[in-house]
Amino acid sequence: MFVILFMIFQMLSHIFVWNCQGCASPKFVRVVRDYYVEFYIDVEAFLETRVNCLKADRIISKIGLDCSHRIEAKGYAGGLCICWINTFQIQIMLNDPQFTLCHLRK
Numbered sequence: 001m002f003v004i005l006f007m008i009f010q011m012l013s014h015i016f017v018w019n020c021q022g023c024a025s026p027k028f029v030r031v032v033r034d035y036y037v038e039f040y041i042d043v044e045a046f047l048e049t050r051v052n053c054l055k056a057d058r059i060i061s062k063i064g065l066d067c068s069h070r071i072e073a074k075g076y077a078g079g080l081c082i083c084w085i086n087t088f089q090i091q092i093m094l095n096d097p098q099f100t101l102c103h104l105r106k
Contacts, residue, residue: 015043022050029062042085049079
């Protein structure tokens with residue numbers, strides 16, 4: 001029984017979704033990295049990022065995950081960012097200012 005449960009646990013993925021309502025704070029990257037280390041997160045999605053494209057690119061590079069996709073915020077509204085490690089394949093199926101439809105494969 002233990003071996004079966006352990007095998008199932010190894011196949012599970014850790015996905016972190018956060019309605020951060022702005023990610024411009026210097027504390028944002030530190031908090032995200034702490035969660036990444038503590039919970040072994042494979043995919044991270046941030047909603048309502050509220051930052052321009054240059055700042056979003058800097059934040060994504062500081063987070064340290066291998067791949068990313070983002071939808072730029074319009075003013076202080078919206079914004080979406082998905083980051084993942086390279087052991088996953090994420091295929092973006094549809095982009096909209098309010099959502100992204102994607103297919104996730106390990």
